[in-house]
Amino acid sequence: MKIAVVIRQVPDLIEPLEVDSTGKALDLSSAAFVLNESDDHALEQALLLKEKHGGSVTVLGIDFGDVDSSLYAAAAKGADQIIKLLWGDPNRTPPPQQAAPMYAEVLRPLGPDLVLVGVQAHDELDGVLPAELAVCLGWPYVGVVRGVQAANGKSLLVCKEFPGAVMAQFEVRLPAVLGILGAEQPPRYVPVSRIRAAMKTASIAEQQVAVPPEAVRVEVARLYPPAPTERAEMLTGSPEEVASRIAALLEEKGLLR
Amino acid sequence: MLQKTSSGLDFLEQLAATGEGDSPLGCMQCGLCSASCPLGHAMEYPPRRLLLRAAAGQLDRLLKSPTLWMCVGCYLCSFRCPRGIELTDGLWPALRDRAMQAGIQPPTELQETFQNLLKYGNVLGKSPRQRLQWADGLDVPVLDLSKQPQPVEVLWIVGDYPSYYPRNQPVARAFARILTALGVRWGVLGTKECALGECDRMFGEEGLFEMLVEKNRQLLQGLQFKMIVVLDPHEFRAIEHYYPRYGMRYPVEHYVTFLANRLPELTARMVRSVEATVTYHDNCCVGRRYQCFDPPRALLGAIPGLKLVEMERNREDSLCCGGGGGGMWLDAHIVAHGGYRLSDERIKMAARTGAQILAVSCPFELSRFEDAAKVTGLEGKVQVRDIVELLAEAMDLVEKESV
Numbered sequence: 307m308k309i310a311v312v313i314r315q316v317p318d319l320i321e322p323l324e325v326d327s328t329g330k331a332l333d334l335s336s337a338a339f340v341l342n343e344s345d346d347h348a349l350e351q352a353l354l355l356k357e358k359h360g361g362s363v364t365v366l367g368i369d370f371g372d373v374d375s376s377l378y379a380a381a382a383k384g385a386d387q388i389i390k391l392l393w394g395d396p397n398r399t400p401p402p403q404q405a406a407p408m409y410a411e412v413l414r415p416l417g418p419d420l421v422l423v424g425v426q427a428h429d430e431l432d433g434v435l436p437a438e439l440a441v442c443l444g445w446p447y448v449g450v451v452r453g454v455q456a457a458n459g460k461s462l463l464v465c466k467e468f469p470g471a472v473m474a475q476f477e478v479r480l481p482a483v484l485g486i487l488g489a490e491q492p493p494r495y496v497p498v499s500r501i502r503a504a505m506k507t508a509s510i511a512e513q514q515v516a517v518p519p520e521a522v523r524v525e526v527a528r529l530y531p532p533a534p535t536e537r538a539e540m541l542t543g544s545p546e547e548v549a550s551r552i553a554a555l556l557e558e559k560g561l562l563r
Numbered sequence: 564m565l566q567k568t569s570s571g572l573d574f575l576e577q578l579a580a581t582g583e584g585d586s587p588l589g590c591m592q593c594g595l596c597s598a599s600c601p602l603g604h605a606m607e608y609p610p611r612r613l614l615l616r617a618a619a620g621q622l623d624r625l626l627k628s629p630t631l632w633m634c635v636g637c638y639l640c641s642f643r644c645p646r647g648i649e650l651t652d653g654l655w656p657a658l659r660d661r662a663m664q665a666g667i668q669p670p671t672e673l674q675e676t677f678q679n680l681l682k683y684g685n686v687l688g689k690s691p692r693q694r695l696q697w698a699d700g701l702d703v704p705v706l707d708l709s710k711q712p713q714p715v716e717v718l719w720i721v722g723d724y725p726s727y728y729p730r731n732q733p734v735a736r737a738f739a740r741i742l743t744a745l746g747v748r749w750g751v752l753g754t755k756e757c758a759l760g761e762c763d764r765m766f767g768e769e770g771l772f773e774m775l776v777e778k779n780r781q782l783l784q785g786l787q788f789k790m791i792v793v794l795d796p797h798e799f800r801a802i803e804h805y806y807p808r809y810g811m812r813y814p815v816e817h818y819v820t821f822l823a824n825r826l827p828e829l830t831a832r833m834v835r836s837v838e839a840t841v842t843y844h845d846n847c848c849v850g851r852r853y854q855c856f857d858p859p860r861a862l863l864g865a866i867p868g869l870k871l872v873e874m875e876r877n878r879e880d881s882l883c884c885g886g887g888g889g890g891m892w893l894d895a896h897i898v899a900h901g902g903y904r905l906s907d908e909r910i911k912m913a914a915r916t917g918a919q920i921l922a923v924s925c926p927f928e929l930s931r932f933e934d935a936a937k938v939t940g941l942e943g944k945v946q947v948r949d950i951v952e953l954l955a956e957a958m959d960l961v962e963k964e965s966v
Contacts, residue, residue: 320683320690340682495674497663498681499770 307361307456309352310418312409312439313380315339315371315399316429330526332429339371341379344424350489351454352422353384359456361419362386366412370399374510375501381508382500389511402430403523406438408515413443418481420462425449425485431524436485448476449485571620578657584641584649590614596640596650601883605901606630610640610650613658626662629900631655632670636765636888637847642879652765652804655888659767669766670896673889677768684757684778685723686891694754697725697732702963703743707753708786717742717749717821718788722795723758724926730933731926733962737955738794738818744960745828749792755782761797764805766889776809783811790814792821794951796848796925797887803853817849819924819950823858826865833957836868841953842918843871844909844932845881846925854879859924862950866957874912882909886927906935913945920946922953 317323317337326333352363364387365380367373377388391408393400400408413421421443426433433449440447452473453465462478467487478484541548556562572588579586590611597609608616608630616625625631634655641651648654663669669677679688698705708715719742725735742749760775791813793799802815822829841863849855856878863871876882885894885905894904910932913921921932932947955961 318682320688321692492671494666495663495668495677497660497768497770498677498774500664502770 307355307359307420308364308416308418309355309361310364310366310413310416310421311345311349311352311380311385312421312423312435313345313349313365313367313373313376314342314424314427314435315367315373315376316342316427319428325529325531330529332529341372341376342424342427344426344486344488346424346493347489348422348424348484348486349380349383349385350491350493351486352420353494354490355420355454355456356384364389364416364418366391366409368393368399368405368408369396369512377510378504378508379496379501382496382504383494387511388508389513392512392514393517399429400517401520402435402438404518404520406435406442407518409439410442411515412513413439420480421445421483422486423483425451425487433485436483440483443481443483446478446482447485448478448482450487451484452486452488453490454484571617571622574622574657574661575614575617578653581653581657583653584644585647587614587648587650587654588618589646590618590648591646593645595643595645596648599639599643600634601637601639601885601905602633602635602897602902605897605903606633607900610654613654614648617658622661625658626665626667629896631658631662632673632889632893632896633900633902634888635883635885635890635893635897635905637883638851639847639883642851651888656765656767656769660769661767663767670893672892672895673766676889676892677766677771680758680760680771680775684775685727686758687723687727689727691757692754694721694726694756695751696727697721697735698739701736701739703740705739706750708750709753709755709782712786713750714787715748715750716789717747718783718786718791719749719751720759720791720793720798721751721756722793722798722926724930725794726756728926728930730929734794734926734929734949734951736962737949737951737960740960741822741829741951741955741958744832744958745825750788752782757782759793759798759801759806761795761801764801765797765887772805773809776806776811779806780809780811783813790816790821792816792818794818794926796846796850796852800848800852817855817924819849819859819862820855822950822954823861826861829862829954829958830865833865833867834959835957837866837953837957838868839920840870840872840916840918841920841922842874842913842916843877843922843924843950844874844884844913844928845878846923846928847881847883847887849924850881851879859922859950862954863922866953869953869957872916872918874916876912882912884909884923884925884928884931886925886931891927891931904931904935904938906931907939910935910939910941910945910947914939914941918945920948920953922948922950924950 318340324333356363363385365385366389368391381388423436450467451464452467455463457463464476466474575587594611597603597611603609607628638651641649676686724731757778760772764772799817883905936942
């Protein structure tokens with residue numbers, strides 16, 4: 307199976323976030339960027355499928371932040387090919403509607419059977435990239451996927467999670483795009499020495515892509531931190547008093563039967 | 564002597580070539596290591612058997628065993644080995660490295676620590692920009708050498724826990740006051756400070772350790788200082804023993820010896836008594852590894868009113884807190900595989916002496932022993948205090964009630 311994985315760089319949330327002077331965006335001027343967590347799971351899922359069924363894994367990332375490190379780490383983990391997309395502006399990432407055609411442009415000639423993308427990114431509204439990408443490619447799409455099995459050469463069995471921990475199994479025709487929530491096992495750790503070795507042996511293929519016009523379909527009107535509410539009640543007193551107050555509260559809220 | 568029978572011997576020969584201790588091929592299978600290991604009883608392959616099986620060519624089996632991640636770096640096996648084999652700094656990290664190179668995954672908690680070091684340069688996964696937070700509102704000036712490079716007597720590498728961890732921050736603050744009170748000209752690396760990689764080598768993540776060494780090489784280049792002082796015994800080990808291998812030679816002292824060498828000046832400033840019975844926990848790294856047993860006792864003994872009592876298993880026989888060699892992030896793994904938290908056992912030993920205070924000199928130990936006090940029902944009965952805190956109290960340099 308030929309598998310492609312899309313990885314994104316997102317702001318690192320260990321730094322406090324602040325709204326910029328426009329009041330419509332985050333001030334990311336001093337943010338650090340890291341690999342998007344669910345994309346890391348998409349990569350892990352791809353590597354697991356390759357280990358089980360053979361094939362190859364190609365990883366694509368837009369030139370931004372620390373993408374080189376993420377690509378080399380992917381190579382150290384077992385990716386066969388790593389590609390960096392150059393779109394002319396290394397100082398920002400394009401919104402998903404604009405990014406999807408760029409990824410599609412690189413993916414079409416590669417002809418993968420399967421494209422895996424993290425189902426969400428925390429700098430993205432509603433996690434639309436994998437669905438947009440499926441539309442660009444004209445392929446079927448399933449999101450919020452937590453497990454992938456090859457059924458036969460032509461289709462896959464995928465496990466999709468719904469709210470309330472309800473799981474459903476779908477059969478998906480290939481080629482397809484999947485939005486991965488979690489791989490079947492946590493993303494593997496690769497020792498730094500192996501990443502360093504990959505930096506010497508693997509090479510990042512750079513590919514210029516056409517930049518589609520930025521189609522703004524949803525505009526941010528205002529961005530603001532959640533207003534603090536004063537609903538917290540601190541329980542004090544002896545353990546017995548606190549315990550009976552907790553019990554009374556649970557009953558009051560209808561959580562006890 | 565182990566016989567040369569298999570490919571596992573290549574591994575042992577490579578280990579011998581590192582020059583860490585005497586050759587593991589000299590093992591005579593006496594088993595003193597396994598019997599001494601505080602977790603040996605729970606290991607599928609205690610140290611003696613690790614060597615035997617490696618020599619018998621069963622390396623693959625060893626690499627997959629949970630045993631690999633049960634060493635807490637207490638040095639007891641190496642210290643007692645009659646053949647001078649360096650198991651703690653030699654065998655264990657080499658096996659772990661071999662395992663990770665073969666794609667075997669270390670326990671999840673440890674992976675997270677590796678990622679934190681790789682991304683942020685500290686084990687706690689905190690923002691590097693907040694590294695100086697411990698000094699917020701401090702009543703003595705902190706010289707940030709990364710911003711104002713100038714010659715100093717002491718470059719104090721604060722360390723991850725004292726910089727970030729709420730229970731350790733008061734220790735950092737107390738140490739800053741003591742240095743200032745002693746008239747020492749000191750500075751820190753501020754937000755540029757980066758973990759020295761004290762334990763990663765022992766975790767077996769050699770590549771990560773080398774990356775941190777390189778970062779620190781760049782940080783220390785061009786700075787003028789007479790010596791480095793650290794609060795963490797593992798950091799002392801790193802600079803004293805491993806950094807010279809990368810061409811970085813610096814005079815370094817753990818704070819206990821640094822302060823013990825200035826005992827008269829300290830004593831002259833002790834204006835308050837600390838009326839308490841105190842027992843001291845010898846840490847493994849500066850204690851057993853460097854045989855530093857008297858300086859911490861000299862510091863505690865100098866405090867007016869303080870009565871020092873000894874625990875069973877003291878000095879070179881001290882029972883490890885379980886936090887070294889990655890142990891700080893391996894509790895769940897160790898307990899899941901039949902081991903126990905050594906700190907729980909150790910705090911009970913402290914309580915048996917009748918001491919009200921367990922004094923420590925390693926940043927890991929405060930939280931390890933305070934947690935141990937909670938789970939053993941000793942909370943409120945045995946207090947855990949760093950020697951720095953007790954000295955500051957005697958010198959009336961305690962945290963003033965601000966705000």
